[in-house]
Amino acid sequence: MDLAKRRGFIWPSFEIYGGVGGFYDFGPLGSLLKNKIIQKWREFYVLNEGFFEIDSPSVMPEEVLKASGHVDHFVDAMVECQKCGAAFRVTDVVREATGKDIEGMPKEEMEQFMKKHKVRCPDCGGEFGKIFDFNAMFRTTIGPGSQRVGYLRPETAQGIFVDFNRLQRHARGQLPFGVVQIGRGYRNEISPRQGVIRLREFTMAEAEVFFDPDDPRHPRFKDVANEELALWLVGDQEKGKEHLTEVTAEQAVKKKIVCNELMAYYLAITKRFLLSIGITAGAIRFREQTKGQRAHYSSETWDAEVSTERFGWVEVAGLAYRTDYDLSSHAKSSGQDLTIFSADKKKVLCHVVEPSYGVDRSLYCVLEHAYVEEKNRVYLRLKKDLAPVEVGVFPLLNRDGLPEKARKIYEKLKCCGIMTVYDDSGSIGRRYARADEVGTPYCVTIDHKTMEDGTVTIRDRDTTSQIRVMLDKLPEILLSLLRGEKEFEESSVN
């Protein structure tokens, strides 16, 4: 986190005004990384899966969120200190005091749990009052006066559900079809204390897969049938066992561990997406949510969790079987028909499987997993196609025409679409170190030999080894290296 702040990945928001909990900025490098993670996600869902992407408002009128159940159910159990008045989310204050996660526990049991463990105000030690519900949506009004209540969306999904009729026409009635949305979600947390893991404003990448409940198959299921999944089942959680059940996607469906083929398919895709952004297989598990933990709309939910040093297992995606909960509620509330004709010509209300990803949390995990401390250096072993800066260009010395030559090379590489940084400050060693710290895969150095024979060196971030190449081939070689089409070896690039 120190490196992330210092080098411009993640900054606390509104710092000069003392900051506001639950808000973080992505600095210049964080933004580049975030955009690349989003781009990678689009490759999976929009390009490969062929899902439609839509982009709908973050402000929503009350009717929509009343129908979706969020006005009534998107609540946090909360307590206030009777002495100092500080407010806390019950699950947070309990976790801090006892290390236990009581998410999903009924309110009465929470009361007893807190009494039994003598949970007091962490700020002043005062006693807490009764537990009460706090709606976690940001509330506002649309237009002048206060006639029309609106909320900031708690999820992007509702923007998709209310467009269902237009979307199914766009899909020309073919099932299954999928729709994604990438954008801000909001949760007005009571007293967020976990950095980028618990944000009041965050970026979600959500996919809604609409299908005939009588036919929950995926046409390309065989592509993932053998993908290994590490599942932490409710049964084991309740027994307090950390045991993971390892099955293939196919077995998970056959053994009825996972509700249907579509769910298993997207568990496998989620694993592949996480691998593609640099999380190792051993650091990924899928936790089955207990009935109490599940959102009001879900009949089965799997959390994709990534192991981190700082926060333990972090939920980076949730895959929920939303059934026809949303479409049925919106049909009822709006009076519109949201059914569709299935392949065998019967009218159906689609069911939905939803893979929903947290972009900020994924980014945090990517950073932590890429961080490498070796005896004499620190570097980010980011996947090459995620690196915010792709190439650094350095003149060895600030004289003899080297900076001018280096500038030209820098401009040339930018014109080829390569994200390049020019750096002529400090020793060459310090410049390599700066580039390593932000995960720049390749650094190009211009030296006296360049002026003589038109060659430059390229240094590889992971091995620190160097090769010398002809200047006129440089853009092409760097592009091949960045795309992973070539290995970093003298023989392969010259």
Add this chain to the structure above:
Amino acid sequence: MDLAKRRGFIWPSFEIYGGVGGFYDFGPLGSLLKNKIIQKWREFYVLNEGFFEIDSPSVMPEEVLKASGHVDHFVDAMVECQKCGAAFRVTDVVREATGKDIEGMPKEEMEQFMKKHKVRCPDCGGEFGKIFDFNAMFRTTIGPGSQRVGYLRPETAQGIFVDFNRLQRHARGQLPFGVVQIGRGYRNEISPRQGVIRLREFTMAEAEVFFDPDDPRHPRFKDVANEELALWLVGDQEKGKEHLTEVTAEQAVKKKIVCNELMAYYLAITKRFLLSIGITAGAIRFREQTKGQRAHYSSETWDAEVSTERFGWVEVAGLAYRTDYDLSSHAKSSGQDLTIFSADKKKVLCHVVEPSYGVDRSLYCVLEHAYVEEKNRVYLRLKKDLAPVEVGVFPLLNRDGLPEKARKIYEKLKCCGIMTVYDDSGSIGRRYARADEVGTPYCVTIDHKTMEDGTVTIRDRDTTSQIRVMLDKLPEILLSLLRGEKEFEESSVN
């Protein structure tokens, strides 16, 4: 707009609930187009100009927007009908009734103007009460209770200004440097009636250029010095003359028409950006804002306007000379030092030139400008690198193995990163027509000859002419055509 709605570019939001004014969704094709416009903008500002991109929250605490002047000045003059209670923005109701734009007129003059022109309620004909101010920010509260007031940001710029100290360290104190942010902005319009042109929630792409007020030069000014600018000066506007002053960027600075080199540079870049997304030079002008029209923070503003059939001249970007207004206000309100050492080692408070673009309006203009009706067809002549769908793949007939072959080609092209659509429904003519309507540059048809000799046809959207190519070269040829590296001619691609 009919085509835009029908084919999934732009949809009114929350339609099944009767819609809410000022909110629009981007459907599947609109989203793809919007992402490509944003990507193009990033090419200009992040890749070429080397600006830093950041990503900060859309919810901001009151202190920030109090300091920025928005709590006091981001207001709309408004009237309410004394008979039916309907509320209107004064400038809107006046424009509707008289065709006159009185934006920026002092309140007393507005009252007189309305009286003189007998402007009544357009809904019921009732008389209006007194004009009063309405703050156009969406208000909310952060955390439980209502201790901490927050607003949805009216511009992304403030997220950049409050990060100034971190940003200037990231730039290692070098001036000028630029920072961009692309994201949602909000304006709680009173009664928006102009479709996608007047939105309550919109996407902005803003750039803030920080510079030493004693040195407002741009290091690459010579690259744009000869760019022609069509300027509509305040003097001509006040005389009611539509006359445009045509000068080069260099002359505009020399003749002191434009305040400094940086402003002229970004006027030229704005023109180039608009050209790059398909707006013709003749449809672009820069309107100088009058003192009354300018925002509270600006000492000189140029609106980039694009001529449209439906809405007349539409402002798609505003370039404001914000001086040190924001940094000085935030320094004062936060008590932090926001100065920096200039090249000649004196402490300066940076001045700011801000090119700020409306993405939704740009997208609307792109669509309208691309729309071509010919005697026997309708098509979108979108720039190839903006087209939401890049290639259509069609089996000529739904038998003889053609669909299977076509599916394989479709999958192959997707794997090469080409945004491809498969279509086997209706006659080949109807499929071409559907592809033309959404601006798909190339359609590939698989016919009986394909099965015999392994060739397919490629059809060009703009000319409707066709060429026949070998299947194994298809991805490479399409990529070259899409990138504009090759011409669409039999000889050049085979």
